[in-house]
Amino acid sequence: MFYNAAMALDRDLSVAFVRAAFPEGPGDRRAWEMLAATGARGLRIAHETRRFADVLLTERVPAAVAVARANADALGLFGVRVEAADASVLAAPAAFDYVDLDPFGSPAPFLPAALAALRPGGVLAITATDMMVLAGVQRGAAERRYGSTPVRGRLGPEGGLRLLIAYVAREAARRGSGVRPLLCYLHDHHVRLHVRVAPADPTDAPPPVARIDPGTWTGPDLGLAGAAGPFWLGPLFDPALTDRLVAPEPAARPREAARLIAAFREEARVPAPFYYEPNRLAGGLGLAEPPAPDAFVAALRQAGYAAARTHARAGAFRTLAPRSAVEDAARRLAGIGHSQNERVRA
Numbered sequence: 633m634f635y636n637a638a639m640a641l642d643r644d645l646s647v648a649f650v651r652a653a654f655p656e657g658p659g660d661r662r663a664w665e666m667l668a669a670t671g672a673r674g675l676r677i678a679h680e681t682r683r684f685a686d687v688l689l690t691e692r693v694p695a696a697v698a699v700a701r702a703n704a705d706a707l708g709l710f711g712v713r714v715e716a717a718d719a720s721v722l723a724a725p726a727a728f729d730y731v732d733l734d735p736f737g738s739p740a741p742f743l744p745a746a747l748a749a750l751r752p753g754g755v756l757a758i759t760a761t762d763m764m765v766l767a768g769v770q771r772g773a774a775e776r777r778y779g780s781t782p783v784r785g786r787l788g789p790e791g792g793l794r795l796l797i798a799y800v801a802r803e804a805a806r807r808g809s810g811v812r813p814l815l816c817y818l819h820d821h822h823v824r825l826h827v828r829v830a831p832a833d834p835t836d837a838p839p840p841v842a843r844i845d846p847g848t849w850t851g852p853d854l855g856l857a858g859a860a861g862p863f864w865l866g867p868l869f870d871p872a873l874t875d876r877l878v879a880p881e882p883a884a885r886p887r888e889a890a891r892l893i894a895a896f897r898e899e900a901r902v903p904a905p906f907y908y909e910p911n912r913l914a915g916g917l918g919l920a921e922p923p924a925p926d927a928f929v930a931a932l933r934q935a936g937y938a939a940a941r942t943h944a945r946a947g948a949f950r951t952l953a954p955r956s957a958v959e960d961a962a963r964r965l966a967g968i969g970h971s972q973n974e975r976v977r978a
């Protein structure tokens with residue numbers, strides 16, 4: 633009951649994240665899982681990380697609360713409270729170091745309560761599964777719900793991730809805080825954010841939140857007919873954190889968790905918004921055959937630009953190079969022929 637096996641890998645990553653974000657033992661640290669269902673995520677975090685002295689799980693469905701309590705008892709966990717409560721109205725101002733918001737659909741209705749519950753400098757983890765909205769299939773709903781015009785098409789999911797971070801950043805700013813992404817990714821049919829939320833300093837640079845105008849945009853082709861956003865155009869990862877991520881053992885999906893963590897680590901070095909796909913680049917440039925993605929990464933690095941494969945789509949890569957340099961690399965690589973391409977890939 634209320635157990636979603638499809639999110640098992642995501643929960644593996646939650647355990648890895650909490651261990652990396654809070655390297656020291658529990659102290660007086662407190663965590664709140666707002667929408668706990670039967671406790672699969674919150675109890676795994678409590679049991680497998682031991683980083684919190686106090687863990688509050690809230691859930692509004694009484695039958696799920698009963699199962700979560702039984703699960704907590706079976707694990708012999710101290711310091712875990714499971715309460716039947718409406719998380720959107722629960723007021724626990726500035727009490728928690730870590731708040732986890734894992735809804736069916738959009739997190740927006742719960743965001744004010746989540747932000748109010750965080751201690752200054754606390755960490756907010758958010759899942760969103762309303763991908764039809766975030767990834768631009770339902771553009772009007774995205775504009776109403778998140779105040780942003782989405783990207784539609786292949787880059788829509790990353791647009792959704794960046795649109796949601798921008799929304800959280802704006803909501804935090806209304807409370808005088810700023811957000812810093814630690815680990816923000818997309819996987820299957822959801823996006824997941826982990827951001828630090830700290831009081832804004834008037835001397836801070838403005839947050840990298842902006843609209844994209846296709847007339848002046850020099851990144852990957854987003855297929856936009858007009859301006860879109862606002863999006864978060866800054867980093868998705870904190871490299872110091874991704875370097876500390878280790879797939880938990882035992883994990884529900886150990887190989888996939890390790891593979892994603894390795895991708896995050898590489899990608900954290902390339903804080904470029906949106907990614908390129910070799911086949912689309914080749915198609916756009918009229919090249920007979922798309923160069924291999926690793927060949928692009930090697931060629932761009934050789935030319936002095938940061939570049940890495942991305943977790944966001946198989947075969948795609950990110951780079952800080954301008955689009956013109958990426959297109960030059962594509963033409964050069966296409967010119968050197970298949971066998972050399974293969975050698976660069978090896």
Ligand SMILES: C[S@@+](CC[C@H](N)C(=O)[O-])C[C@H]1O[C@@H](n2cnc3c(N)ncnc32)[C@H](O)[C@@H]1O
Pocket residue numbers: 634635636639643666667668669670671672673674690691692693696717718719720734735736
């Ligand atoms: C996606 S599930 C949570 C899954 C859980 N985090 C896990 O890893 O297994 C969302 C849960 O939120 C609960 N929920 C929805 N609205 C709520 C509210 N206002 N207050 C508390 N719980 C709520 C639902 O009953 C559902 O169990």
